[in-house]
Amino acid sequence: MELKPIDILSKYYGYSSFRKGQENIINSIIDNKDVLAIMPTGGGKSICYQVPALCLDGITIVISPLISLMKDQVDNLRASGIEATYINSSLSQNEYLKILNDIKEDKYKLLYVAPERLDSREFMDLVKDKNISQVAVDEAHCISSWGHDFRKSYQIIPYFIKKLKKRPIVTAFTATASLEVRNDILNILELNKPDVYITGFDRENLFINIIKSSSKNRYLLDYIENHQNESGIIYAATRKEVENIYEGLLKRNYKVSKYHAGLSNEERAFNQEKFVKDEIKIMVATNAFGMGIDKFNVRWVIHYNMPQSIENYYQEIGRAGRDNEKSECILLFMPGDVHIQKYLIDVGIENTNRKKIQYKKLQQMVDLVHSNNCYRKSILEYFGEELKEDCQNCSNCLSEGEITDKTIDAQKVISCIFRMKRSFGTTMIVDVLRGSRNKKVLEQNFNNLSTYGIMKDYSNEELKTFINTLIAHGYLEVVENIGTRGSYPTIRLNDKSMKVLKGELKVQFKESKVSIVKYMENELYEKLVELRANIARENNIAPYMVFGDATLNNMTKTYATTKEEMLNISGVGEIKYERYGKYFEDIIEKYLIEKNIDKNEVIKIEENSSQDSEFFEVTTDKDLFEKLKQYRIKKAKEENVLSYMILNLTTLKEISGRYPLNEEQLKDISGVGPVKIEKYGQDIIKLVKEYTQEKNITPKWQEKNKLKLIIDGDNRKNSEIVLDLLNQNKNIDDICEELEISISTSLGYVYDYIKSGNSINFNLNLKKYYSDDEREIILNAINNFGENNIRKIKYVLPDEIKYESIRAVILEKYL
Incomplete structure (x- = not known):
């Protein structure tokens, strides 16, 4: 091995250290051991098989379930300078033949294939005699009938491995696997004395928020309005719901797209690519938009309907915050969600045992929604992981929102249902409470009830929401009635209802607050984002494959303008620096000049932050200033650039009034960074020394630190x-x-x-x-x-x- 794993991580990926569990997994693979690794979404699974692929002799075959997932992974590898390719149905015949030839000539270190391809005789004949160092099974839970994304084609994998001339190392990776799924992966893939790693399911950067007391549509619109500069995903249970939400947001001029199984393959691929490339901000989708989303800067995920299982839920919210930045995950729950999911199970699953499994998973999801305990703790317990303390990062842990006493309103609803004598649906109950004159209400003589019209102050939608919230908290019950035209739910009272009616039990709800992100304009960041978009467009890759959002943010904070400074930023490796680094340095350097920013002053840690700010006043030495201007003109001509790109006027004035005599002092001048010092430092110091000697000036140097610079008494911006x-x-x-x-x-x-x-x-x-x-x-x-x-x-x-x-x-x- 020419490079150690940590060297590969630094050179190709730009990280100085591995994340939790990665290094142990990589070392096991390099030591020729089979591995099962269960890591949270965003935990860096792909690095765990990609780094060994570069360490080991031969080629690594990665089995991946989706074309889009393969493309994103391969594009990302190529952007990092790693030879990789994929074989799937998206290739033309000529592209396919070229790749086959390149495989024969050992051009690639990683080859991505769909599981269906493993059954091809042509593919088998090509690879069976090759030096295959590793077969990595991504999204390995697909092999299990207990898995939420079970795919029959995955069961071809063990037969493919047996047909190879030499058995390679076999590795399996997944994010969400219950005990049953783990056992299936181990047994079906026939892993050989594997090292099993469970690095933890916890995604600490995700805030989990389950809302049971708000109008979904109103909450959704308020949330998007307050987060419109961020990328987010809205999951809905049905195609119809997706279309409704999509149309509603489109009419309000949001940059939105949609994804569901009713669209053509071409349209889904096109919409997904627009989302990944930041050309749209919001994707509305069914759970068909699950695997294959390799987008790092998704800041929020909203479930408009409750998912079918905790696995589905955790996998889908895992699309947020893959860059480890803080992100928000919101589930908007209404009791009707349960009925929708039951219907989808009934019509979508024929096998009786699979149906029973899915009903059990659905009930576990319902239990999570109604839980009063820490949501994160409950989820981790489901996956067999213990969280000793409450997370303090979910809506059950945090006391956000105002507690309001709704006992009287609850008594009005319960009293009305009690007086209506038998069970009716929500619509009829709302009509009675709001005093409707429709025919059905009058036919039942409900207009003569004492509760008729006592909740006119509620709108129709608000009252439905309130009743649904009472149901969600167990104060009322829903009964499923099966009739000739299908099922219809009605509402009935229970023990808790009667305790509320008698005043023995209070009804208190926490009014949900919509989080607000005040978009902070950062001109330099916007410039870097624009540059990144242009580079991505030219190379036909997603923007995050150039540099991630967090990396760009760090560039703006550190004002990196040298190779050393760039390589110190997480996400900037040697390969990416060589390809893109100079472009970003130039933008930052130009920005510093234009804005007269001393980056050393900005990033220096203030030791005495409690002290009051003071001004640092400088008076221009006009004679020295003119000499500096002449020097600047000379250098600008030599470099064929505008004069201000050498040093701006404010910097020249500050130098003339402070007389820096060495590099350390020159670093304290606004607008003079390492690049400027390297290029012009010695010339400026020599010029200042000669001038002070000629004029018999003895400079008294004073550090400026964080004090505000005032030139010639002018404090204006x-x-x-x-x-x-x-x-x-x-x-x-x-x-x-x-x-x-x-x-x-x-x-x-x-x-x-x-x-x-x-x-x-x-x-x-x-x-x-x-x-x-x-x-x-x-x-x-x-x-x-x-x-x-x-x-x-x-x-x-x-x-x-x-x-x-x-x-x-x-x-x-x-x-």
């Missing part, structure tokens, strides 16, 4: 300076040149000033920044995306249209 100069009737082009900022930035300052309710006393010639044709195109984009979303507008416009053109057209209507 750039925006204030621009507006002041414009009010002095100075030309905006001259101002931008003087301050070394872009026209677009200056126009943005004017726009923000006007939108804050201020009026201006100067004129701007905006027409010179766009043509008539450009204006028409820009206006169309503004109508589609709104004037506040400059980045989206720029994205859809032709490349030749500049940011200042967009700003000018937007600003035009306010002047």
Whole structure:
């Protein structure tokens, strides 16, 4: 082995350490042992078989259930510089033949195949004599009839392995496996004295929230409105429900798509690709959208209907937060969900034993929903794992929301049902309580009841929700009635109902709150996201395959502008740095210059954070400033760049007033980082030393640290300076040149000033920044995306249209 596993992890994946359990699993495989590994979704299962594949001689065959999953994995490997491919039905004949030839020539380290392919004589003839180091079975729970995604084709795998000339290491990986499923995997795959690893099912970054007392539709719309800048998945039980939710969100102009078995393969693949590539934010789907979603930045998952099993539920919420960032998982429960799932089991499963198994799993899911204990603890117990303390990260643990006493309203409902003498459905009960004059109510003489019309203050939807909440908490019961036209549920009282009616039991509900994310505008992050999208588009891969969201966030926090700094960021390996690193460095460097940011000042830990902030005042030495400007002009000509890209004016003024005489002092100057010091540091120090000696100046150096820099007593922000100069009737082009900022930035300052309710006393010639044709195109984009979303507008416009053109057209209507 040329590289150790940790070296491979660093070089190809950009991580400095393994996650929990990964290293032990990898070492077992390298030691030629079979392995069964049960790890949570997002726990890094794929690395556990990919790293050994690069350590071992020969090729690793990965058996994977879905075409889309294979493609994502292979694209990700290729983006990291690893030779990998897949064989499935999506390939053309020429592509297929080329891959076969490449396999013969040992080009690949990893080959992904669907289980159905293992039964092909052509494929068997190709690989049976090859040096296969490992057969890795991904989503191994599919082999078990107890598994929630059972696939008969998976049972071909042990026969395929037996036909190989030499038995390879066999490894199996899954995220959700009960004891029965684990035993099936071990026995059916005939693993040879395997090392079994259960690294834990807990996903600590996921907040689990089960809502039993809110209108689903209202909650959903409120939630999406408050989280519209995040990626999320909405799971619904039926195609019809998916279509309804999708249409509703589409009408409200959300970037949404859909996925269910009623769509063609092409449409499903197209919609999924748009979601993975961040071209849409929301996917509405049935559980057909389960495996194969290798998207790292899903921030929330909402179950609009309760799933059939805890395995389904945990697998699906596991699509959130695969980058280990905090994410939210919400289940919107109504009693009708149980009936929907029973119906789906009845019509979808013919085998009696399988049906019994699924009914049992459904009841376990219902028990979870009604549990008053820590949801995470209950889920982990289901999978055989003990959580000693409550998680404090689920809605049962946290006391979010206000407790409200609903006893009187509950008594009104219960009293009405009691007086109606026999069981009726929710609709009839609501009609009586709200005082409806419909024919059925009057025929039953319910208009003469004392409870008739006593809950008019509730809307129809609100009252249905309240009754359903009473049912969910056990204060009422649902009875399934089978008739000639199918089943229909009715409501009846129980022991708890009568205790509430007699005042022996209080009804208290916690009103659910919709979490709010205030989207914080981060201009540098948006620039990096845009660059990532362009790179991904050029390479026909998903954006996260370039760098993940967390990696980009860390770039913005550390202002990484050197190879060393980039490689210190998790997710930036040597291969990815060589491919993409310089592009991101350039954007960050340019941003630091444009914004006059000293990154060392920003990222330095403040030792005395309790101290009050003070100003650090510097007075420009005009003579030294002019010498520095001449030096900057010279270097700009040599490098064929604009002068401000060498050092900006504020930096030159600060140098002239502080007289740094060594590299350590130069690091404390705003806008001077390691790259600048390496390029220009010695020249600047020499220039300053010669000047101070010539002028007989003895500098008294003082560290600036986190103090706010004030140059020549001017405490104004750039925006204030621009507006002041414009009010002095100075030309905006001259101002931008003087301050070394872009026209677009200056126009943005004017726009923000006007939108804050201020009026201006100067004129701007905006027409010179766009043509008539450009204006028409820009206006169309503004109508589609709104004037506040400059980045989206720029994205859809032709490349030749500049940011200042967009700003000018937007600003035009306010002047």
